Amino acid sequence: MLLSPIWKACRMRKLLFLLCFAGGPALADFPETVRNHILPGYAAFDLAAQELAKSADNDCTAQALRPAFNAAYDAWIGVQHLRFGPVEENGIGLSITFWPDPKGSGAKAQRALLTGDQARLQPETFAQQSIAARGLTGMERLLYPKDTLPADPCALIRATAADLARTAALINSAWTTQYAQIVLTAEQPGNTTFLTQTEVRQVLFTQVISGLEFILDQRLGRPLGTFDKPEPARAEAVASGRALINVRLSLAALRAMVETMTPDVPLTMAAFDRAQMLADGLDDPVLAGVSAPASRLKVDILHQAVSALRDTALAELGPALDVALGFNAADGD
Amino acid sequence: MATRRAFLAGLAAAGLPRLGWADIGSPAYLAAGKAGEAFVLHGLSADGRSLFQIALPGRGHAAAAHPAQSLAVAFARRPGTFALVIDCASGLTQHHLVPPPGNQFNGHGAFTADGAVLLTSEVVAEGSAGRIGLWETEGFTRIGEWKSHGIGPHDIKLLPNGHLIVANGGIQTDPTDRTKLNLSVMRPNLSVLSEGGDLLDQITLPDLPQNSIRHLALTQTGAAFAMQWEGDASDAVPLLGLWTPGKPVQTCPMGAAEVAAMSGYAGSIAVSKVDGTIAITSAKGGAMVIFDRTGSVRKTFRRADLSGVAASADGFIVTDGSGAVWACDGTSLTLKARHETLWDNHLIALV
Numbered sequence: 277m278l279l280s281p282i283w284k285a286c287r288m289r290k291l292l293f294l295l296c297f298a299g300g301p302a303l304a305d306f307p308e309t310v311r312n313h314i315l316p317g318y319a320a321f322d323l324a325a326q327e328l329a330k331s332a333d334n335d336c337t338a339q340a341l342r343p344a345f346n347a348a349y350d351a352w353i354g355v356q357h358l359r360f361g362p363v364e365e366n367g368i369g370l371s372i373t374f375w376p377d378p379k380g381s382g383a384k385a386q387r388a389l390l391t392g393d394q395a396r397l398q399p400e401t402f403a404q405q406s407i408a409a410r411g412l413t414g415m416e417r418l419l420y421p422k423d424t425l426p427a428d429p430c431a432l433i434r435a436t437a438a439d440l441a442r443t444a445a446l447i448n449s450a451w452t453t454q455y456a457q458i459v460l461t462a463e464q465p466g467n468t469t470f471l472t473q474t475e476v477r478q479v480l481f482t483q484v485i486s487g488l489e490f491i492l493d494q495r496l497g498r499p500l501g502t503f504d505k506p507e508p509a510r511a512e513a514v515a516s517g518r519a520l521i522n523v524r525l526s527l528a529a530l531r532a533m534v535e536t537m538t539p540d541v542p543l544t545m546a547a548f549d550r551a552q553m554l555a556d557g558l559d560d561p562v563l564a565g566v567s568a569p570a571s572r573l574k575v576d577i578l579h580q581a582v583s584a585l586r587d588t589a590l591a592e593l594g595p596a597l598d599v600a601l602g603f604n605a606a607d608g609d
Numbered sequence: 610m611a612t613r614r615a616f617l618a619g620l621a622a623a624g625l626p627r628l629g630w631a632d633i634g635s636p637a638y639l640a641a642g643k644a645g646e647a648f649v650l651h652g653l654s655a656d657g658r659s660l661f662q663i664a665l666p667g668r669g670h671a672a673a674a675h676p677a678q679s680l681a682v683a684f685a686r687r688p689g690t691f692a693l694v695i696d697c698a699s700g701l702t703q704h705h706l707v708p709p710p711g712n713q714f715n716g717h718g719a720f721t722a723d724g725a726v727l728l729t730s731e732v733v734a735e736g737s738a739g740r741i742g743l744w745e746t747e748g749f750t751r752i753g754e755w756k757s758h759g760i761g762p763h764d765i766k767l768l769p770n771g772h773l774i775v776a777n778g779g780i781q782t783d784p785t786d787r788t789k790l791n792l793s794v795m796r797p798n799l800s801v802l803s804e805g806g807d808l809l810d811q812i813t814l815p816d817l818p819q820n821s822i823r824h825l826a827l828t829q830t831g832a833a834f835a836m837q838w839e840g841d842a843s844d845a846v847p848l849l850g851l852w853t854p855g856k857p858v859q860t861c862p863m864g865a866a867e868v869a870a871m872s873g874y875a876g877s878i879a880v881s882k883v884d885g886t887i888a889i890t891s892a893k894g895g896a897m898v899i900f901d902r903t904g905s906v907r908k909t910f911r912r913a914d915l916s917g918v919a920a921s922a923d924g925f926i927v928t929d930g931s932g933a934v935w936a937c938d939g940t941s942l943t944l945k946a947r948h949e950t951l952w953d954n955h956l957i958a959l960v
Binding site for chain 2: 375376378406468471478609
């Protein structure tokens, strides 16, 4: 009885955590998400993108570049779910992985770059090219071409890698020199980006939910199609064989993010466990199995597990952070 | 305030002439929202202060303001179970409008320029066929209805010549739970109806039948309209269109980055009185895109749950789902006020 107001206060105000749980669970709130998830994630992606650009300068053959390409892609999936802040500027985030691209606008733009005026590959001009043509999705089409490319891709590979390295450095530096501070000083006078700390928690919560929905609707939903009309060709990064690994890495990244947000969401963690176990157990690297009933069932079960995970996070993580999806965003008109 | 309210209520009860907007502090905007667990309608000043707050029986959506008297009609979120005629001076509900059996309100309405008639967007609950309800404004009794000439009408606006423009969103919904029932065959349209309800003009979007035309703002020559894309989320489709009745319709392309920012969804729209620029907001994307008057993209602004937008003296005023009111001059968002009320979809400018 006597303790209950203190327990209540603990639930309400993370600031009291130290007082209530001296020696207890590690502190987890939005500053930890910034310091332990977002900043290291972007730093790792920056590093991997610089490595890829360096490798491309040394040797632009597909065979030589694929390991560095995959390392950069892995690192990007570690932060791709973060769709606020610097990545929002001028479609930067979208330019790194422009997928889905149902009209094939990226491939079209790349063909024009391969055969057109090579001056367009200069860094300043290349940065102005279609966001669909650049980034990791652009690079994948050059390193794992479906058909013979219409011209030697070496110059375009180097330009794409350099542009990706520039972009990765830009995001990393924008976060370290500026945006992290904006997030960490939420609610302080003069901060018009985050009027309250709750707004930060809500943005982070939204990233988790949208990240799960991207796995659900795009990474798994697109190839699943309908039972009568499965769409294996619509899976992500089929050429480089990354469809499933992108699901696994993004689940892991989202889980790691949630761990920095709050120590107290056991049901969400259990739902992550289940989805990750199913994804790890799936022997279907490009999700081609969606076309045959037995193997489709396994992808479907994973899809259902991610759906349950999303629902659990909405029901448990939201209240734990004292936030919900946006009042209007969640509703529509 | 209670005393003043009581006094004004007394005036109203005494059958004295109805009060005008100036008599109650000249609010510039009406906005519905949620305060704690209660749903409310606010009158806001030009700089975003709340001048009055009136309880609503459920979640509101948009409102229509009488052109002269301080009367507002608050519409429920669709499918609409209520439309309340509220005396904003006393805070009292004067009339509780009920659509005819089988019809539902659909979120929006408009007064004629002389204030004599209220028009309400409605659907026949089974099948979502569109109707425009007509109400006289002395006693707010039903005086008739027209076909809206489409499925699922949402926003309606009176053109300066007295014609009515209707955004027939094209979506058939389940009468009880808003489930969308006809996305593969939907066909939205914009219709212009005469003062007698006859169809004068209509456009569709043959190349984009899954782009639901839902919200309207008047321009110098016609209307700007905001759309919500029901097709493949990865298609970069336009969300803004411009139409001068009698002429071909124009849709306004956006870059992939802007389309992604808006998440294929434009929820509110306004046209600046200063320079004719057009703002569309997306609560789903947490963004607002400003276009010039010809429909070219100018700038994108980010803010979670931005939704209500209306013209202001220096551009736009914008509300969000966390209670903030922002001014936008086309180059930046400036915080004007913060409230405990989470602002709902629309911000309605008073004339």
